[in-house]
Amino acid sequence: MAKSWSLPGKNADAVKELVQKELSSSDLPSSARIDWVGHDLQVTIEKAGKSSFTLSLNESNGSTTVTETKRSIALMHKPFVGRVEGFVDELFQKVQNA
Numbered sequence: 899m900a901k902s903w904s905l906p907g908k909n910a911d912a913v914k915e916l917v918q919k920e921l922s923s924s925d926l927p928s929s930a931r932i933d934w935v936g937h938d939l940q941v942t943i944e945k946a947g948k949s950s951f952t953l954s955l956n957e958s959n960g961s962t963t964v965t966e967t968k969r970s971i972a973l974m975h976k977p978f979v980g981r982v983e984g985f986v987d988e989l990f991q992k993v994q995n996a
Contacts (some may be wrong), residue, residue, distance in 0.1 A: 902965040904991040910957040947972035
């Protein structure tokens with residue numbers, strides 16, 4: 899994935915709030931879990947192994963950039979991790995447009 903999103907005019911706390919709002923009305927794939935650790939969004943996939951990737955919110959001048967900072971994908975997950983990445987991409991596209 900290694901994507902990034904730019905969210906002009908939104909501070910990190912506002913982005914977290916928008917992400918939580920979108921998550922509450924979305925169907926996260928059943929094998930995935932999303933948790934916040936400070937301003938890091940950790941996506942974990944647990945099904946026949948464990949994979950994870952971390953997206954960090956970086957605030958500067960009233961805007962926030964979201965970038966992938968860590969990734970560990972289990973061999974068994976490579977065929978379907980794209981589904982979870984697609985979910986996260988759609989999530990941040992909605993947050994960009996909010």
